[in-house]
Amino acid sequence: MEDFVYFFTFQDPSIAWVVLGITLLGVGSAYVGTFSFLDKKALLGDAISHAVLPGICLGFMVAGEKNPVYIVSGAFLSGAVATFMSSWLKRNTKLSEDTIIATILSVFFGFGIVLLTALQKSGNPEIAGLNSFIFGNAIGISEADLMLYGGLSLVIILVLTILLKEFRLMVFDPEYGKAIGFPMKSISFLFNVLMILAVVIGIQAIGVVLMAALLITPGAAARFWTDRLNPLLILAALFSVLSGILGTYVSFVLPQMPTGPWVVVFLSLFALISFLISPKSGIIFRYFARRKYLRKTHRDHLMKALYKAKENGKSGLTIAEIYQLYPYQKAATNHSISGLSKNNFIATNQSLISLTESGISEGMRIVRLHRLWELYLNESMNIAPDHVHDSAEKLEHLITPELEALLEKRLNYPALDPHQETIPRENHDLR
Structure with missing residues (x-):
């Protein structure tokens, strides 16, 4: 009980920063994830979340330490390459989309594990804590990291809010959007950038393995409650934020527990409740x-x-x-x-x-x-x-x-x- 009061009354300023960061991350991920869920790009989000691992390792190699700017940049480039390869293979081969995504996910994640293993055997003392990118550890994030990740999350939220009409057209009627003069290809490209960014900023808190759950599950759970986009986004953000805070609290109370799996546990609980008792659905x-x-x-x-x-x-x-x-x-x-x-x-x-x-x-x-x-x-x-x-x-x-x-x-x-x-x-x- 004392841990509960200590955590949720923010007596430690670092906890307040963590809660703020996980809240911004949850809202940004839920917004992007809801659109990707409605646009049937759930598998792509999963592939990107696994594909950023090589970029994390390469960013660490270049910086020689856990520099958040290098790690975020490397992860973003790795995710961008995976997204580009997915689109290119879909346009130029006869392979099905799920086959392409599964192949990219496996290849990039396998390569990332090889690099991570090599780094662990390198003897570099700065390697400690790099494993947290696999399953996430929100409590272990520094204030400087939170400033960067929180700022990027805020950018995602603002862009999606300002361009809500454009992204709505992208999901529901891209042909109509194109007919009335909207640059739908550019909008789709921007959305892919935001999805990669959402994955990248969540990897240290949630982990590359489970980041896809933070993208997709809130929107899927909220979909049981409403058919309208604005309430759907709000509910998805609420489920994501609550799950993120509760998962972080478990990591705070039990430091040996990674954050990501517990966030997914709480998200799954919200999804199960929605599946069982939501009106109409x-x-x-x-x-x-x-x-x-x-x-x-x-x-x-x-x-x-x-x-x-x-x-x-x-x-x-x-x-x-x-x-x-x-x-x-x-x-x-x-x-x-x-x-x-x-x-x-x-x-x-x-x-x-x-x-x-x-x-x-x-x-x-x-x-x-x-x-x-x-x-x-x-x-x-x-x-x-x-x-x-x-x-x-x-x-x-x-x-x-x-x-x-x-x-x-x-x-x-x-x-x-x-x-x-x-x-x-x-x-x-x-x-």
Whole structure:
């Protein structure tokens, strides 16, 4: 608890710098990652994050020490070469994009490991801590490093904010952007530069192995919650920042723990929660929504069956007859009967179930929609009368009063469906 208070009250100025740096890094990475996720460039981000390792090692060799300017420059050049090779191979070979990216990732990362191993055996005392670039160590970053990485993150955030409209066109409709005069190739090139830069500035905090997760996971998790770009960017940034701070806190409390894996653990937790409980897209929400829909359709079908029985001159249907209509659905049928009775749509007299006044009106509406859809499918879609029933069964539950009026007008206010059954109207009295 003392560690928690000490960390989150920023009693040590270095902690405040680390939190500020990881916040800027999280926002910048989330912004770039969200656009790359929407533009289907997730694999490219993974390749770049692995491809910067040789540049890190070469930057260290040139400087002879862990100079952040040399390391960032080397990493950026290495990532740029990997991106250029990926684009060149895609244009000039028949290799698939995933094959190209996998090859570049493996070759560059393997070369980087060879250089890192050679540096470790060189005896240079400055090599200590270079391994942190593999899995990241935010707590071990110096104030000078944070100034550089934080400044570059701020540049990314500002560029993406100022050119939001241009990057939106790049992702959603580049052809339209080109048609109205935007230089889409230059915008795409600038975005690739920003993506490389986002990877480079995160490598010491998160590590080359897991930096792709910081790029892609926040946007993917936020996508479960919204379909709009601005809220998507904000949510992705929030998930990224929270994960970065929590992962850094674990590294602070347990110094032997690298930052990167814990950041990914918290990101994965946010993604899992989003996958499970987000409105409309969450698997739990969809489960209950589907369950509710199936119960509604079963009640509608039961109402329709009772209305058709009344059309045929019967006062209702017995429980046994209803069970025969829906074999193997006894529990669902009992639930529908209970719900309709509670809403005063049906009345039960011993074993006979019949429609009430309000039930007749509701049953008529469902039958009317079903027969309108059957006629529409037959006349407008040229589907044979004996093939329209199943489709109409699904469509009858998905209609608004406005669409119903439009459908009826389109069919010229018909009286009969394709089976020559009457399409009931409001004044259609079966009492």
